[in-house]
Amino acid sequence: MQRGHDIDKKEGRKAGMPSAPDFKTETMDLLVTGGSGFLGSQFIVGWLQRHTEAHVACLIRAPDDDAAAMKLQAALVRAADDGGVTTGLDALLARATAIRGDLTSLDWVGRVEAWRVGAPIRILHCAANLSFRANDREAVRQTNVDGTRIMLDAARALGATEFNYVSTAYIAGDRVGTILEDEIGQPSGFTNAYEESKWEAEAVVRTMCAESDLPFRIFRPSIIIGHSVTHRLSALSGFYKVAETMQALGRSGRAQGETILLPMPHDATLDLIPVDVVVAEMIELLEAGATSQGHAFHLTSDIPLPLVEVLRTLSPLAGFTVGRLSEDGGPASKMAEFLMQRLRYYMPYLGQTRSFDRSNVHRAGVTPQTLLDVGRLRDFVTSFLAREG
16 A cells, blocks of 8 residues: 655644644544444545545554454444445445554554654544443543543644543533534533533643644534435434434334323423435545634534424334423333433433524535435434335
């Protein structure tokens, strides 16, 4: 594999700091964590398709090098399949290299150095523990906060040109109304340890990057769903866990034909975004260079869907109807209480009255999205349920 690119020494460069990349004149290598995950693998495929001379190294947790390589290749093949990539896959895979290691130490940095052969490198830190379970709190914090510190130490050791961190729009915690991208104060409360760990990790990124004079970006996706063209996905989480739970309840016969009313605000919304839209916006923001550095970006829907309409979309596919129990509608039914218990990790996201401002995204000149409406959402759900059988 071709390695080692010529580096343009630019005038006016700060002592000891790499020059800012110019995508028109040089290829910039990328070190990615979380490359075997859903978003990370989709990003790598999209990035390598767009940058045909680029190379990506992926930090992969595995017992040995061969296992790491197999794990990465399997993830990228799934991502390519999800995205409908049918040509040039072998050549694309040849430009992605697995680096065995994890976020508990820096013993893998030497292997990255050997891979890049002095070429400039930027970092995309996608890896995260996504658990909402209270019992996983310490493990979530260890991966998402302590692991981010380790990656920032790695960025220093590697002389990285920039650090790009994948966070979540839900670091907003219990805030309501319009959530601003550069709003970084701590909310009065968080829904779960995952949200809190991501908020804390963002603070670590800002502090350590300021100390090292290292440019950074923070990407904040909302609830990621499948690919907008194929509707396929290779990992179940978030919205699909809700759909799966409702499908299982419908199949059990316990709620067949019933109307289940859940307590929710009349103006609650659900912010869903296809994975390829997230990837496309991340790539555009990376390509914007210095103009997009030093900011957080909401990778969210420009127009979130009303929750009542989302539930109407899910209802017939699950075999029962879900509606809204108004504030003065009395206590929830036994079946509603049962469903809410099954959805206990996700219920807080089904009652939110807020929107995510995208001023930074728009100022960076990111291409406007295609609107995800209820009709298109039905296609995602139908595809998912058909796959589940």
